[in-house]
Amino acid sequence: MNLITIGLNHRTGPVEVRERISFPKAKLGEATCSLLAAVPLHEAAILSTCNRVEIYGLTSDASRASGAVRRFLHEHHGLIESVEAHLYEFRDHECVQHLLEVTCGLDSMVIGETEILGQVKEAYLMAQQAGATGMALNRLFQKAFAAAKHVRTATAITRGSTSVGSVAVDLAEKIFRDLGSRTVMVLGTGEMSEATARTLRSRGAGSIIVCSRTQERAETLASQLDGCAISYNEWPTEFPAVDVVISSTAAPHPILTLEKLMPLMKLRKQRPLFLIDIAVPRDIERACGELENVYLYDIDDLQQIAQQNIAAREREIVGCHALIAEHVERFIVWFGSNRGALEKRYAERTRDASLPREAHTHAS
Amino acid sequence: MSDRGYLWLALLFYATSCALAILRLRECGSLPALRRLNSVVMICGFALHTMFLFVRGHNVGRCPLTNSCDTTVFITWAAVLFYLLIGSSYRVSFLGEFTAPLVLAICLVALLALSDTPPAQPLSRSPWVHFHAAIAILAYGAFALAFVTGGMYLVQERQLKTRQLSSSFLLLPSIEQLDVINFRLIVLGFGMLTVGMVGGMISYRIVGHWTTPKIVWAVAAWLIYGLVLVARRVWSLRGRKIALMSMVSFAFVLVTFWGASFLSSAQHGSP
Numbered sequence: 001m002n003l004i005t006i007g008l009n010h011r012t013g014p015v016e017v018r019e020r021i022s023f024p025k026a027k028l029g030e031a032t033c034s035l036l037a038a039v040p041l042h043e044a045a046i047l048s049t050c051n052r053v054e055i056y057g058l059t060s061d062a063s064r065a066s067g068a069v070r071r072f073l074h075e076h077h078g079l080i081e082s083v084e085a086h087l088y089e090f091r092d093h094e095c096v097q098h099l100l101e102v103t104c105g106l107d108s109m110v111i112g113e114t115e116i117l118g119q120v121k122e123a124y125l126m127a128q129q130a131g132a133t134g135m136a137l138n139r140l141f142q143k144a145f146a147a148a149k150h151v152r153t154a155t156a157i158t159r160g161s162t163s164v165g166s167v168a169v170d171l172a173e174k175i176f177r178d179l180g181s182r183t184v185m186v187l188g189t190g191e192m193s194e195a196t197a198r199t200l201r202s203r204g205a206g207s208i209i210v211c212s213r214t215q216e217r218a219e220t221l222a223s224q225l226d227g228c229a230i231s232y233n234e235w236p237t238e239f240p241a242v243d244v245v246i247s248s249t250a251a252p253h254p255i256l257t258l259e260k261l262m263p264l265m266k267l268r269k270q271r272p273l274f275l276i277d278i279a280v281p282r283d284i285e286r287a288c289g290e291l292e293n294v295y296l297y298d299i300d301d302l303q304q305i306a307q308q309n310i311a312a313r314e315r316e317i318v319g320c321h322a323l324i325a326e327h328v329e330r331f332i333v334w335f336g337s338n339r340g341a342l343e344k345r346y347a348e349r350t351r352d353a354s355l356p357r358e359a360h361t362h363a364s
Numbered sequence: 365m366s367d368r369g370y371l372w373l374a375l376l377f378y379a380t381s382c383a384l385a386i387l388r389l390r391e392c393g394s395l396p397a398l399r400r401l402n403s404v405v406m407i408c409g410f411a412l413h414t415m416f417l418f419v420r421g422h423n424v425g426r427c428p429l430t431n432s433c434d435t436t437v438f439i440t441w442a443a444v445l446f447y448l449l450i451g452s453s454y455r456v457s458f459l460g461e462f463t464a465p466l467v468l469a470i471c472l473v474a475l476l477a478l479s480d481t482p483p484a485q486p487l488s489r490s491p492w493v494h495f496h497a498a499i500a501i502l503a504y505g506a507f508a509l510a511f512v513t514g515g516m517y518l519v520q521e522r523q524l525k526t527r528q529l530s531s532s533f534l535l536l537p538s539i540e541q542l543d544v545i546n547f548r549l550i551v552l553g554f555g556m557l558t559v560g561m562v563g564g565m566i567s568y569r570i571v572g573h574w575t576t577p578k579i580v581w582a583v584a585a586w587l588i589y590g591l592v593l594v595a596r597r598v599w600s601l602r603g604r605k606i607a608l609m610s611m612v613s614f615a616f617v618l619v620t621f622w623g624a625s626f627l628s629s630a631q632h633g634s635p
Contacts, residue, residue, distance in 0.1 A: 156391075159534070160534070170534075171524065173538060174520065174524065174533065174534075174536070174537075174538050174539065175524060175538055175539055175540060176538055176540050177538055177540040177541040177544065269600045269602075270600055270601070270602040270603070271602070272539065272540055272602075272603065289525075292603065292604060292605070293602060293603050293604075295524050295525065297527065301527050304527075305527070305529060308529075
C-alpha cells in the first residue's frame with residue numbers, strides 16, 4: 001500500500017500548462033469518479049487551484065498507478081502535447097510532507113497565504129462527497145488541517161501583509177479607529193489604485209469618491225466600488241471631508257503640495273489624514289508627510305514593508321518545517337501500522353466489486 | 365501577612381506582566397495565550413493590590429490615604445482599575461503591558477523612597493474628607509492611565525511617521541483610538557478632580573484646617589489638565605501634542621506631589 005501524489009505547481013509549470021490541466025470546480029466530483037474508474041487507486045482526491053493541480057491517492061501498485069494517473073491527466077483534458085516534463089511525483093513520506101506543506105501555505109507563491117487551506121478543504125470535501133476517500137485519505141487530510149492550524153498559531157508564517165494594497169489597509173487600520181465611517185478618495189484610476197481601493201472597501205471602508213481626468217473611467221470604477229464619481233476639478237472642494245487619499249494620476253508634477261495641504265488640515269481640524277501615493281512620478285510632495293497628523297506613504301514605502309513582511313515570513317519557514325515534520329512522522333507511524341488493515345480492506349473490495357464505496361467510507 | 369507584603373506580591377505579578385509584554389513583542393503576538401495570560405496576571409496583581417489597601421485601611425481605621433506612600437499606591441490602584449475597565453470595554457490591546465511597568469515603577473518608589481509612617485495628628489472622621497480625597501485619587505488614577513495611553517500613542521505614531529514598523533506595530537491599537545481614549549480619560553479625571561476639590565472645600569468648612577502644599581498641588585493639577593482640555597477643544601490640538609501634554613502633566617503632578625508631601629510631612633503628614 002502506497003500513498004502517491006502526482007501534479008504540477010506554479011514553479012514546475014507555466015500558466016499555459018496549468019490552465020490546460022486544471023479541473024473546473026463544478027466538474028471536480030465527476031472527474032474524481034472517472035479518475036477512480038480509470039486508474040488503479042483505492043482512494044483519490046484532486047486539488048485544483050490556479051497555482052497547482054495535484055492528484056492524491058492510495059494504491060496497491062504505485063508504479064502502475066503512476067503511469068495511469070499521467071495517462072488520465074492527458075486523456076481527460078484531451079492533451080496532444082505532453083505535460084510530462086512539468087509533473088512531479090511523491091510517494092508515502094514525501095507525499096504526506098508535500099500535502100502538509102501545501103496546506104500550510106509553504107508551497108504557495110506568497111508564502112504563508114491562507115487561501116490554500118480553504119482550497120484544500122474544498123478539494124477534500126468534493127472527494128469525500130464523490131465517495132472517493134477512505135480510511136487513509138480521510139486521516140491524511142485531517143492531519144493536514146490540524147498541522148495547518150498548529151503552524152498558523154505557533155509561528156508567524158501568516159503574519160504581516162505581503163501586497164501593496166493590503167499593507168496600505170493595515171496602515172489605515174492603525175491610523176483610524178474604524179474604517180466604516182471613513183471616506184476614501186481615489187485620485188486617478190490605475191490598476192494599483194483600484195486594487196488598493198478594493199481592498200479598503202472589502203475591509204470595511206465607508207464611502208469612496210473616485211476622481212479622474214477622464215470622467216468615464218471615474219464613473220466605471222465608482223460603480224464597481226459602489227462609490228461616487230466627481231470631476232477632476234472638484235477634488236480640492238471635497239478634500240476636507242476625506243480621510244484616505246489614494247493618488248495615482250499621470251500628472252508630471254506633484255498635485256498636492258505642502259502649501260495646499262496646510263490650510264486644508266486646518267479645515268479638517270487636524271483629523272488624521274492618510275495619503276497613499278502610488279503614482280510615478282509622485283503626486284504628493286514628500287514634505288506633506290512631515291505635517292502633524294498626516295501620514296504619507298509612497299509606492300516604495302509600501303513595497304518595502306511588503307518585502308519586510310515576506311522576509312519575516314521566510315525566516316519562519318525553518319520553524320514551520322520542524323512542526324510539519326512532527327505531524328508527518330506521526331502520520332507515517334499510523335500509516336505503517338495500518339497498512340495491513342488497509343490491504344485487507346481493499347483486497348476484499350476488489351473481490352467484491354459490487355459493494356458500494358460509501359460503505360467503506362462509513363466503516364472508516 | 366503585613367499589608368506591605370501584599371503589595372510586594374502584587375508587584376511580583378506586575379513584573380510578570382512586564383516580562384510577558386517582552387515575550388509578546390518577541391513572538392510578534394503570535395501566541396494568543398500570552399494575551400489571556402497577561403489579563404489573568406494583571407487581575408491577580410490588582411486583587412493583591414486591593415488587599416494591601418484593605419488591610420492598610422483596616423490597620424489605620426480609615427481610608428488608606430494617611431501618608432505619601434499609601435496615597436501613591438492608591439493612585440496606581442486606581443490606574444489599574446481604569447485599565448481593567450477600559451481595556452476590556454474598548455478592547456485596547458496591549459494596554460495592560462504598558463500599564464504594568466508604570467504601576468510597578470511608581471509603587472517601587474512608594475515602597476522604597478517615600479515615608480510610610482502613620483500621621484502624627486488625630487485624623488478627621490468626617491466622611492467628606494474621605495470622599496473628596498478618594499475621588500481625587502481616582503482622578504489621578506485616570507490621569508495615570510492617560511499617561512500610559514499617551515505613551516502608546518507616541519510609540520505608534522512614531523512608527524507610522526518614520527515608516528519603521530516594529531513588532532509592536534500590529535499589537536498596538538490605532539492612534540485614533542488611543543487619542544480618543546487618552547482624551548476621555550483626561551475629561552473623566554478632570555471631572556472627578558473638580559468634584560474632589562468641591563468636596564475639599566466643603567470638608568474645609570466642616571473640619572476647618574488645610575494643608576497649603578496640598579491645596580497648591582491640587583489647584584496646579586486642575587489648572588494643568590484644564591489647559592490640556594482647552595488645547596484640545598479650543599485650539600483644536602490633536603494627537604501627538606495632546607499625548608505629550610498628558611504625559612508631561614502626569615509626570616509633573618506626580619513629582620510635585622512627592623515634593624509637596626515631603627514639604628508637608630514637616631507640617632501635617634496627612635495629605
